[in-house]
Amino acid sequence: MPVNYQVPQAQQLHPVPGVELGYAMAHIRKPNRKDVLVMRLAEGTSVAGVFTTNRFCAAPVQVCQAHLAAAQGVRALVINTGCANAGTGERGLADARATTAKVASLLGLSAEQVLVFSTGVILENLPMERLLNGVDQAVAGLGQADWLDAATAIMTTDTVPKASSIRIPLGQGEVTITGVSKGAGMIRPNMATMLGYLATDAAISQAVLSQWTRSIADASFNRITIDGDTSTNDSFIIMATGQSKAVNIQTGQEPEAKVLYESLKAQATLLAQAIVRDGEGATKFITVTVEGAGNDDEAAKVAYAIAHSPLVKTAFFASDPNLGRILAAVGYAGITDLDQTRIQLYLGDVHVARDGGRHPDYREEQGQAVMNQAEITVRVQLGRGQHATTVWTTDFSHDYVSINADYRS
Template sequence: MAVNLYIPPESEIHAVPGIEIGIAEAGIRKADRKDLTVFQLAPGTLVAGVFTQNRFRAAPVQVCESHLMAEPEIRALVVNTGNANAGTGDSGLQASQDTCKALASLLGLNSQQILPFSTGVILEPLPVDRLIAALPQAIASSKADNWFEAAHAIMTTDTLPKIVSRRMELGGKTVTITGISKGAGMIRPNMATMLGYLGTDAGIGPALLKDMTRAIANRSFNRITVDGDTSTNDSFIIMATGQSGLNIDSSKDPHFAALFDALADAAAELARKIVRDAEGATKFMTIQVEQAKDTDEALKVAYAVAQSPLVKTAFYASDPNLGRILAAIGYAGIADLEVSSVNLWLGDVLVASNGQRHPQYQEEDGQRVMKEAEITVRIALGRGDVAETVYTCDFSHEYVSINADYRS
């Protein structure tokens, strides 16, 4: 059950000039399911990516990293669902490379100009013959306004597609930003089973695009968690076609800040949609930590609370057993934390002040907030002026059921 996840109507989803998308049914895991997506990028498009730090990173992740390091002109992306091609050794690498070679042959490109992506079950061989056989179908269906279909085609346990799209005026040019993502479980990106693709027709210099992609990932996909598990396949890609006529090569450009913020906001919305559609989620929770000494300790506290199974199950039950939050703050790893300086709010309710139950706190006030579908937990550490926010969800019976039956 997704929590207040907005899906824009197709009339509000803008094609990005320079990007065409094709969809096919390859039968990777299940028949009669659109499970193969091909992005074709116009000449001159620049691409940057950030990937999982899981040491068991999947074969396609390794190939993407290799191709991007070679710095060719990336001209196509190929995405399959149903199989992660992770934990598959040399044969998995060969399958990803064969996929790139096959698509490159069909498009008249070099194989290093292709980036492959996979998502689905880990430790199973990728049926690469089926994937390659469906590539012509994907190419034949390519069109500029296929973002909505692509958002569906990259889903696994997602219940709803995640898509954002917007237009803005910059430097007298109309700039388009459209993106899609997938993910519902095994979510705590540590990037650089989450995939995110963001396209724009702004022109962005290659070094700048790399820096922007890393910074945007840190402001969006690196600020969410469902279950604390970093997938083997997490990948986030930005594609800048330059076809709007706006070109930015430096962070000193007068239009840089507006473009960066727009891209970052779109990525953050995609990231939050992953949490809203998390497996079995019934509550969307914002964990705000303030008055921290530095970013590291703010995030330690935020993630300790956001990933605590005891906290998450209490929120599912709407049970204001809020001592669990204090316990998570206490074990977050700040050795010199003065608990007498910590304050805790649940929504607009001050629960704990100076490290203990606030004298005016009433459990019925806490329960009132806990029953809401969207809840903010605010924690003031009393140590400095740094603030960070992490987004998460509750744990329900359905989360266990989905993951127990995932391969069925």
């Protein structure tokens, strides 16, 4: 079960004016589960996206990028789970385009106004007859589904749906922000095996939303890692329907812009952290903070070296304060002129290592007490400058191996 994650209730997830939802059970991979989702967006909605950096990116990613670049005004999204449509060559591209064409024909749009997303098993072709029948059902049900249905319809190995929602007083009224995400394994920044969708009824210009989406992704979904594997299908989308008249962000310099940006970022961070909390086999939620780096790249190198280390992650699973593994990861992170005599290591509030060596007051039982907790913070000070970063990760358990060994069965 997820680490300290409260499964959202449908009534906690506020509808976003300008977004209609519909789902289907199309048996893409497994029967009797929601596996196709369609979102219809109000005319004039701004839409921006960030996608995987994996050079073997899936067909839907390629189609989404092309359609966003066409700048025709996105009016619909279609998502399927069960099959990633990745590693499928020209047929995969044709299937992704056929899916957007199907949605477009049903909604009276052009294909370039539809974004398509897939998640699931790689190197398998979509069952197009079942998928397109599912699209028919989802479109027919537009307006009848809620955001919990949406969160459920995009799950793969997730054990729970992931969603978050707030309403905030802003400007001349109130703004709604609601989002969903999925992901539990093959998670690494740039981005992770994840899908994330965040919608607001605020009005935000396309130029500002594009800037904000990249920045928000970097602060949230690009700061999570479970196993260090960058997937082929990762996508994060923000939609601003403009249906609320409370604010109108055109330049990003408006008085309400900072509050709205921070609110969007906070919701994205909750959705990203929910992925980590539901990491495959996870029993610990671990925050790794690196301070005193000479630049942002140094801080990230050290944080990810710790977060990706199988030895560190298995020690956390065992609640074993074998903390030399953390120092070893700091040392091989790639900072060639690192001065180990400046390194400080904290486990929670416990000062474990001082000036590159064991703190004289540190006792094993102190480290053990922290390692027994479900949420743990590792803090490293490098003594090189003023830059810092934070990454969220999990431990590695026996279940992680079992889940991934059995995934296709």
